Amino acid sequence: MTTTEDGDSSRYLVRSVSRAAEVLEALSATAPGEGLSVTDVARACGLSKSAAFATLHTLCHHGLAADDGEGMNRRYRLGMALARLGVRAQEQLSLRDIARPVLTALTRDTGLSSRLAVPEGAHAVVIDQVSNGERIQIELRMGTRELPHCTGLGKALLAEMTPAQVAELIGRVGLPRRTDHTITDLDSLVAHLHDVRKAGYALDDEEDAEGVFCIGSALRDHSGGCCGAISVTGLKLGLPSWRYQELGRQVRQAAEAISVRLGHVPAEQTP
Incomplete structure (x- = not known):
């Protein structure tokens, strides 16, 4: 979103929320059964690895993302909380x-x-x-x-x-x-x-x-x-x-x- 009927609304954008949305979009592009590493997410979204990790950690905390594996083999995917929210959105x-x-x-x-x-x-x-x-x-x-x-x-x-x-x-x-x-x-x-x-x-x-x-x-x-x-x-x-x-x-x-x-x-x- 860049404009509204009242004019430019970019000043209302919350950067951390926008970053989370971009990360979710990146995770949504993976094939079924696969996931992305922190490095993959950082590259896809133009973020530092620390910013990508913090965003992924927060999304996992809320069930919006999920992770598998340990250390360098850890991979992230979309969380099942999104499925619940998607159903509610359709109902509303x-x-x-x-x-x-x-x-x-x-x-x-x-x-x-x-x-x-x-x-x-x-x-x-x-x-x-x-x-x-x-x-x-x-x-x-x-x-x-x-x-x-x-x-x-x-x-x-x-x-x-x-x-x-x-x-x-x-x-x-x-x-x-x-x-x-x-x-x-x-x-x-x-x-x-x-x-x-x-x-x-x-x-x-x-x-x-x-x-x-x-x-x-x-x-x-x-x-x-x-x-x-x-x-x-x-x-x-x-x-x-x-x-x-x-x-x-x-x-x-x-x-x-x-x-x-x-x-x-x-x-x-x-x-």
């Missing part, structure tokens, strides 16, 4: 709580209604939404079960599956035609989902309802797994193709922001 904040501020900003920036959905069986179920406040509203209801093959939310979730999983799911629910634009062929859908994965967002271009478009992007949690999706929805009204791409980028970035708040580490940031 729901997906809706985390996503709502981002959805509000997304609606403000795009002028479109936004929604949040979670997977339930073969469908995407809407659990929250932010209206754009326009006089003419598209009928969007909480608890709506979005079809997987022809909606922005549904396709965003579907794209997180393997082709085999997609085939199995579609084998159960089918590919009902909603409009003349609906994809009703499995091979075409699988190819389309490949493009969705590359773009990072799914476009429903009048595939579920005539005159309506929806753009969705998947959410990922701390495990890297898909835990939901968000979308924006609007009336097509001759919207130019470049505008879809711009909206897709905005929805994708909003999904990434929510995912980071859920503890997801993007691939390019993975140690």
Whole structure:
């Protein structure tokens, strides 16, 4: 954290706490079953060996780190107290709580209604939404079960599956035609989902309802797994193709922001 709404907040940072956080991050980068020596930690965090040892000793005292071995062979790893705290953190904040501020900003920036959905069986179920406040509203209801093959939310979730999983799911629910634009062929859908994965967002271009478009992007949690999706929805009204791409980028970035708040580490940031 470097800034807040009140300006530069670096003066509020406690150096010893920041150092402890950096040490925990270094320990988190080790492979399962391995650990780091004091020298390893000092090098990774740019600390002296004495500062690294003192920080590690303090973290071990609180159960946030653990050590094995003796002397030069002593190695440090993350402590099990972090697992307990992680569970409590998940319990204290729901997906809706985390996503709502981002959805509000997304609606403000795009002028479109936004929604949040979670997977339930073969469908995407809407659990929250932010209206754009326009006089003419598209009928969007909480608890709506979005079809997987022809909606922005549904396709965003579907794209997180393997082709085999997609085939199995579609084998159960089918590919009902909603409009003349609906994809009703499995091979075409699988190819389309490949493009969705590359773009990072799914476009429903009048595939579920005539005159309506929806753009969705998947959410990922701390495990890297898909835990939901968000979308924006609007009336097509001759919207130019470049505008879809711009909206897709905005929805994708909003999904990434929510995912980071859920503890997801993007691939390019993975140690």
